[in-house]
Amino acid sequence: MTFHDHLTEFAGLPVLDYAEARRLERSGETVPPGARSPLRDGLADPGSVAWRLDRYGDDLPEDPREYLEGFLEFVGDPAAVRALVVGGLVTGFEVESSDAVRDALAEAAPRLPGLRDLFYADLTFEECEASWIRHGDLSPLVNAFPGLTGFAARGTMDLGLEALEHDGLRRLTLQGGGLPARLTREVVSARLPALEHLELWLGVDDYRGDTTALDLAPVLSGGAFPALRSLGLRNAEHTGAWVRALAEAPVTSRLHTLDLSLGTLRDEDVPHLLESPVFRGLRRLDLHHHYLSEDAEKEVRALFTRAGVETDLSDGQVPEVDSYDGETELHYYTAVSE
Numbered sequence: 001m002t003f004h005d006h007l008t009e010f011a012g013l014p015v016l017d018y019a020e021a022r023r024l025e026r027s028g029e030t031v032p033p034g035a036r037s038p039l040r041d042g043l044a045d046p047g048s049v050a051w052r053l054d055r056y057g058d059d060l061p062e063d064p065r066e067y068l069e070g071f072l073e074f075v076g077d078p079a080a081v082r083a084l085v086v087g088g089l090v091t092g093f094e095v096e097s098s099d100a101v102r103d104a105l106a107e108a109a110p111r112l113p114g115l116r117d118l119f120y121a122d123l124t125f126e127e128c129e130a131s132w133i134r135h136g137d138l139s140p141l142v143n144a145f146p147g148l149t150g151f152a153a154r155g156t157m158d159l160g161l162e163a164l165e166h167d168g169l170r171r172l173t174l175q176g177g178g179l180p181a182r183l184t185r186e187v188v189s190a191r192l193p194a195l196e197h198l199e200l201w202l203g204v205d206d207y208r209g210d211t212t213a214l215d216l217a218p219v220l221s222g223g224a225f226p227a228l229r230s231l232g233l234r235n236a237e238h239t240g241a242w243v244r245a246l247a248e249a250p251v252t253s254r255l256h257t258l259d260l261s262l263g264t265l266r267d268e269d270v271p272h273l274l275e276s277p278v279f280r281g282l283r284r285l286d287l288h289h290h291y292l293s294e295d296a297e298k299e300v301r302a303l304f305t306r307a308g309v310e311t312d313l314s315d316g317q318v319p320e321v322d323s324y325d326g327e328t329e330l331h332y333y334t335a336v337s338e
Contacts, residue, residue: 002125002336003154006052011083011117011150016042016049018071019060046075047114050083052122064089064104072111083117090121090135095158098135106144117150117171118142129338130154131177131207139164139190156201157208159183164190173199173232177337178209188218195225199232199259202242204337209237213245220249232259232286235334239263239290240272247276256283261312262335265290270300280307288314289335 007015021042042049053071061067067089072078086105091097098121109115120141121133133155139162142151149170153159156176161183169192174183179202187200198219203209218224219231228251233242239260246252258279265287273279285304290313292300297313304311319330 002338003130004124006087006124007050007085007119007122010050010085010119013048013050013083014041015052015085017052017054018074019054022060022070022074042075045080046077047080047082050085050117050119051075051081052085052087054088064101065107068104068108072108078108078111079114081112082114083119084112084115085119085122087122088127090123090133095134095136098138102136102138102141106141109144112145113147115145115148118145118148118152120151120153121155123154129177130175130336131157131203131338133157133176135159137162142166142169152199156180156183156203161186161190164192166190166192166194168194170194170227171197171199173197175201175235175336176203176207177201177235177334178203178205178207179211180208181211181215184211184215188216188224192225194227196227197230197232197257198225198228199230199234201234201262201336202236204237204334207337213241216245220245220251222250222254229255230257230259231255232261234259235262235336236260237264237334239265240269243269243272247272247278252278253281257286258282258284259286261286261288261290263289264332264334265292266332267291267293267296270296273300274303280304280309282309284310284312286312288312289317290315291317291319291332 009015061070075081086101090101120138123133134157135153135155136158137160138153142148142164143166147168148166149168151169152173154175156174156179172195179200202211213220236242242260279285297316301311301313319332322329322331
């Protein structure tokens with residue numbers, strides 16, 4: 001798996017590309033009466049869509065501040081905007097590009113008081129591989145929007161969240177091919193009293209994914225984020241180690257949703273899932289993209305079905321076999337690495 005396509009829906013809303021909407025309006029193209037149109041809906045009610053901000057086309061300004069000024073004028077009522085998806089407005093390859101967009105958005109925050117959800121750097125692999133997307137410290141961006149309830153960012157290589165303090169943020173998602181331990185420690189040190197959902201893409205060692213259970217200890221102990229009810233430790237190179245840590249972690253008993261998908265769950269990890277009663281107290285367990293044998297998958301499915309836990313075991317994988325000089329080695333890959 002890699003990121004082939006841009007988001008088409010975000011925060012429960014259809015995504016409308018600002019650049020495309022601007023082009024259509026300027027060209028005078030019309031939408032047939034009765035046809036479903038995010039463009040028509042977005043122009044009538046800026047809060048009915050998630051607005052995508054891309055740099056390409058239609059003579060849009062290069063400067064982020066000028067770009068955002070044009071966007072705010074275009075929507076007419078920026079206070080009604082509920083969701084933004086920042087796409088190619090950031091290049092992905094340069095921290096300076098991301099910092100400039102961050103600063104421009106933060107300055108525009110007083111004119112976007114209704115913003116509730118923000119996705120930062122929705123870039124496909126053709127634009128920039130997830131593990132090469134570069135950001136600086138994004139905590140000033142999140143902190144600038146007091147009404148924000150959901151924040152997601154793609155690209156964790158240089159990302160910082162050094163001074164994250166937000167009373168209303170309920171959902172935080174960090175996607176990438178490797179989650180640095182430094183960033184994890186910044187996340188668990190953040191003051192987020194309302195946080196209900198934390199989703200971390202742990203990734204692989206080769207792309208700075210060196211987060212361990214010790215780095216995440218304040219979350220696992222239940223000390224950080226008292227409102228947390230949904231935890232995603234996704235795309236992990238060592239999913240089994242996280243299963244063992246969660247089996248003994250105090251936080252697991254208060255979760256209703258646990259997401260260990262996109263990782264490398266194997267047959268040897270199954271006993272830890274089956275023998276720990278804390279997992280049977282979940283409402284939902286997501287294990288899709290795993291390396292379980294057919295028998296192990298059936299065993300896991302049967303136990304959690306009896307326990308009333310909704311379980312996703314789709315997208316089973318087969319390890320890659322590497323034979324050399326008479327020896328065979330199996331390779332287990334996460335869904336997203338580079």
